[in-house]
Amino acid sequence: MRYSPGMKTMVEASGLPADVYSAKCPTRQVLDHISGKWTILVVDALLEGTLRYTGLMRRIEGVSQKMLTQTLRGLEADGFVTRTVYPTIPPRVEYDLTELGRSLAEPITALRQWTETHINEIERARARSTSEAAEAT
């Protein structure tokens, strides 16, 4: 049986087709994870190359240490990111995308770019919807 377009991947652990619309499908947890507040920014940032902890902090304005660490640990667990520690003093820790992480970065970067490209259309839509709400009063 070969792959044909439109055919679902089978989840090996369950033998069921991968389907984010199913509440219990593990793809759902992955999607939830990806749509965390900082995940997209971290993955996208690492696409440009290796970054250290502080470098990520600087690149991603507004992220706290706690959230950055938490996000990186999650990405590591899912196999998207590697963490390399150089036991020097002071310590040096580098983060990189794995091959899996780089493949995830593609759709993620597309999403970031889409947002940056269409921001003015969205803001115009928002302005319309708030003015409509006001005149309904």
Place this chain on the structure above:
Amino acid sequence: MRYSPGMKTMVEASGLPADVYSAKCPTRQVLDHISGKWTILVVDALLEGTLRYTGLMRRIEGVSQKMLTQTLRGLEADGFVTRTVYPTIPPRVEYDLTELGRSLAEPITALRQWTETHINEIERARARSTSEAAEAT
């Protein structure tokens, strides 16, 4: 001045370049919005065509009325979705993607498909990371 690849869109309201890495850039709120728990599923579901409220509930397993309504209102405000009410009894409400919504659906669907395609690799990575954590004990 014409568009060249790699050039940022200018946010009309502020005159600053669109940049999700900037904490105060409006693109950041949009990205936060898109990465809500249900947004991706709703947009992706509507790509297949018009759906009614109950149809969306059925399609997206596990979503509550509250969250579905909230998500749809947000998508409407951002100009991604239209809501059409037919004042019949019982009422009939149809949801559709706008043109802007359909353009957003592209990267979103790519993300869903990526998740469904790579789920087994991710689960293997997770299994590895939990076994490593265990043997560190």
Place this chain on the structure above:
DNA sequence: CAGCATCCGTTCCGATACTG
């Protein structure tokens, strides 16, 4: 059918203080 209103537990997340 397509919601809205309310309650309420859970999770998120930022701020702060501290460490090898």
Place this chain on the structure above:
DNA sequence: CAGTATCGGAACGGATGCTG
């Protein structure tokens, strides 16, 4: 430099009951 630990408020989100 690269984190860990803890606290408290805010937001998320599910369950339930009600409505035109």
